[in-house]
Amino acid sequence: MQMRFDGLLGFPGGLVNPGEETLEAGLSRELWEEIGVALKVGPEDYCSSCLALSPPNLVTHFYTKKLSEEEVREIERAAVSSAADHGLEVMGMFRVPLYCLKRGGGFPSFLLHAFVGSARSQLISGLRALGLLSPAQLQAALAKAEELRQSSSH
Known part of the structure; x- marks a missing residue:
């Protein structure tokens, strides 16, 4: 990117x-x-x-x-x-860091950055299409990113 x-x-x-x-x-x-x-x-x-x-x-x-x-x-x-x-x-x-650390470092934290237009969803669909992360890894990273986003907004 x-x-x-x-x-x-x-x-x-x-x-x-x-x-x-x-x-x-x-x-x-x-x-x-x-x-x-x-x-x-x-x-x-x-x-x-x-x-x-x-x-x-x-x-x-x-x-x-x-x-x-x-x-x-x-x-x-x-x-x-x-x-x-x-x-x-x-x-x-x-x-793009394609790893996840225990506290959300790596890919989940990366997903919190500001993306232009649909670049974030394109990244996710590209990773899915190329099989660079398994569906379970991708889902876990997305869930952790959402958890990090929610905890930073409190």
Whole structure:
């Protein structure tokens, strides 16, 4: 994921003109601009779509892609050295902690951050689609995050 210019957490992305490029070509272009690597994204990587309920009523499309550890490292290096939007639209990339500590550290605490639009639900559906956490682990993390949120609001 990445920290955006407005302080919210989100995923790389941007606007696509369907008359000029496919969704996948537009996503590859946006990835090049925001992370400095043009990953090949295809229809097989599609995960979900969502209609934004507030103006400008955009439809957002979410794609997931499994990468090797070396590919992730390459992206992390490129994001700070060659991404055109680094320091402008994107303040930095980071890995989502996919572990849970007894008192809620790790993934449950991460879920308390401020996400842009549907990025939080996209993260959860992406983890589900890629099988990076079991359904039981995901449910336990979500329950712990809700418990932490409630205890911090008292």
